[in-house]
Amino acid sequence: MWKKxxxxxxxxxxxxxxxxxxxxxxxxxxxxxxxxxxxxxxxADLFIFCHGWNSSVASARDLxxxxxxxxxxxxxxATTSRPAGAVGVFWPSLVFPEDDPTAPPAAAPSxxxxxxxxxxxxxxxQQQALSKIGELLDAEPADxxxxxxxxxxxxxxxxxxxxxxxxxxxxxxxxxxxTAAVFGHFAGMSKxxxxxxxxxxxxxxxxxxxxxxxxxxxxYEMKNRAGVIGRSGLGPLVSRLVPAGGxxxxxxxxxxxxxxxxAFALSGLPSDRxxxxxxxxxxxxxxxxxxxxxxxxPMPIDAARxxxxxxxxxGVDGPLLxxxxxxxxxxxxxxxxxxxxxxxxxxxxxxxxxxxxxxGHDGYQEQxxxxxxxxxAGKPYTFDKGHFYRLKSDAVIAAxxxxxxxxxxxxxxxxxxxAVLAAALV
Numbered sequence: 001m002w003k004k005x006x007x008x009x010x011x012x013x014x015x016x017x018x019x020x021x022x023x024x025x026x027x028x029x030x031x032x033x034x035x036x037x038x039x040x041x042x043x044a045d046l047f048i049f050c051h052g053w054n055s056s057v058a059s060a061r062d063l064x065x066x067x068x069x070x071x072x073x074x075x076x077x078a079t080t081s082r083p084a085g086a087v088g089v090f091w092p093s094l095v096f097p098e099d100d101p102t103a104p105p106a107a108a109p110s111x112x113x114x115x116x117x118x119x120x121x122x123x124x125x126q127q128q129a130l131s132k133i134g135e136l137l138d139a140e141p142a143d144x145x146x147x148x149x150x151x152x153x154x155x156x157x158x159x160x161x162x163x164x165x166x167x168x169x170x171x172x173x174x175x176x177x178x179t180a181a182v183f184g185h186f187a188g189m190s191k192x193x194x195x196x197x198x199x200x201x202x203x204x205x206x207x208x209x210x211x212x213x214x215x216x217x218x219x220y221e222m223k224n225r226a227g228v229i230g231r232s233g234l235g236p237l238v239s240r241l242v243p244a245g246g247x248x249x250x251x252x253x254x255x256x257x258x259x260x261x262x263a264f265a266l267s268g269l270p271s272d273r274x275x276x277x278x279x280x281x282x283x284x285x286x287x288x289x290x291x292x293x294x295x296x297x298p299m300p301i302d303a304a305r306x307x308x309x310x311x312x313x314x315g316v317d318g319p320l321l322x323x324x325x326x327x328x329x330x331x332x333x334x335x336x337x338x339x340x341x342x343x344x345x346x347x348x349x350x351x352x353x354x355x356x357x358x359x360g361h362d363g364y365q366e367q368x369x370x371x372x373x374x375x376x377a378g379k380p381y382t383f384d385k386g387h388f389y390r391l392k393s394d395a396v397i398a399a400x401x402x403x404x405x406x407x408x409x410x411x412x413x414x415x416x417x418x419a420v421l422a423a424a425l426v
Contacts, residue, residue, distance in 0.1 A: 012065060013072025016041050016085040019061075024092050024121070024160065024225050026232030034087060035241060043248040044082040045281075045424055047071060048238070050089040052256020052289065053222075053409070057090060063255075063412075064088040070417045074377060078421060085248070091229050092121035093222045093257060111137025111211065118218050122157065129153040133214060140207040144179075147203075150210050151179040154217045160224035163231060163264060163308060175217060183209035186216065215404075223290060226261040234261060235268020242279035244272075249281040251318075251424045255411055256330075259288030259322075259359060263295075266315030274314045281318040282423035286411050287328050287397065288359030295320070295388065300365055301354075319383035319423040322363040322390055323374065323416065325397035329406030331358035360408065363390025377414040381422040391419060 115134030187209030254262035297310035369388035
């Protein structure tokens with residue numbers, strides 16, 4: 001039902017392609033001429049993809065080139081005739097250097113390296129804090145006061161509001177605990193470095209934990225920021241692009257924090273653009289780095305509460321998909337472990353993972369969700385409108401790409417795009 005059309009400007013694999021850029025508050029800073037050019041293409045379907053952790057605009061573009069090329073190939077394999085287009089969303093989000101699967105391994109850990117890498121996506125006050133944090137991490141002074149100073153500076157990095165605090169309040173509470181408890185907790189929980197040499201040196205161990213606390217604080221900030229941009233930026237833009245009852249049909253895709261961004265875009269749709277009137281006809285969350293209870297109504301762990309996006313389930317007039325993989329260490333280990341400090345009453349690691357689990361770990365935790373294995377490209381699916389699907393992707397999303405994230409970014413596979421197209425056909 002799809003056909004490739006020639007774009008006036010950029011294209012990927014024959015698909016017209018646009019880029020849109022948002023700032024950290026969700027303000028559209030560059031629309032890429034999308035509103036002007038879109039209707040000249042008379043598209044039936046528009047696939048909007050949002051990156052998660054990226055070290056640069058260039059790496060995001062590389063991801064979009066790869067994913068939309070696969071999309072184009074799958075459209076060709078489907079021998080369809082509906083004209084389709086593609087949009088890449090850019091927002092200020094950076095990854096720790098050693099978490100980037102495309103970056104060469106560092107010769108030795110450095111505090112300045114992550115501080116310098118994170119600085120471009122923060123405002124000047126936070127950039128100054130990052131510079132000082134980098135200096136302290138490199139010096140590792142045997143000084144409790146310096147540890148507390150680093151702790152305060154790291155906490156100052158989290159400035160974006162948390163839009164799903166109803167289920168994730170424990171994350172923020174972690175940073176408010178006493179310095180020795182916070183740094184010591186992360187030093188003990190870390191799976192990214194070996195502290196054997198520092199076991200006899202309390203300060204060295206705590207500074208090792210401080211590095212992982214910096215990682216986690218930047219994680220919280222980017223996660224919160226993604227929600228803000230989705231609600232204030234992408235959701236309203238999608239509504240403006242598509243007239244009520246008109247074309248194109250929009251399909252939202254997001255990876256990691258980008259999955260959170262496109263999910264929260266649903267909360268940015270006007271109240272009269274829901275159900276059959278919604279421009280969004282499918283949603284695909286690829287290894288989503290946010291709560292697996294976000295759409296739950298009620299939350300399985302508390303029947304008195306709903307997930308942060310429960311009221312926005314009708315923002316998608318079509319299927320809702322979420323891939324998950326046991327090889328994704330970022331969402332399977334780090335995401336729940338970050339909340340253990342303030343919720344030590346968890347009886348087991350399994351309880352902890354479920355209470356604080358992420359979409360990419362086990363998919364939508366809905367009473368009516370259906371779990372299926374991610375199918376080979378070309379094999380048909382039977383997706384239904386308004387239904388949640390957990391796509392078990394262990395056999396596909398499996399390559400260990402970094403010590404921290406595991407297979408979190410191992411997503412460049414035709415099987416994933418084939419599922420996206422199957423959802424778009426519903």
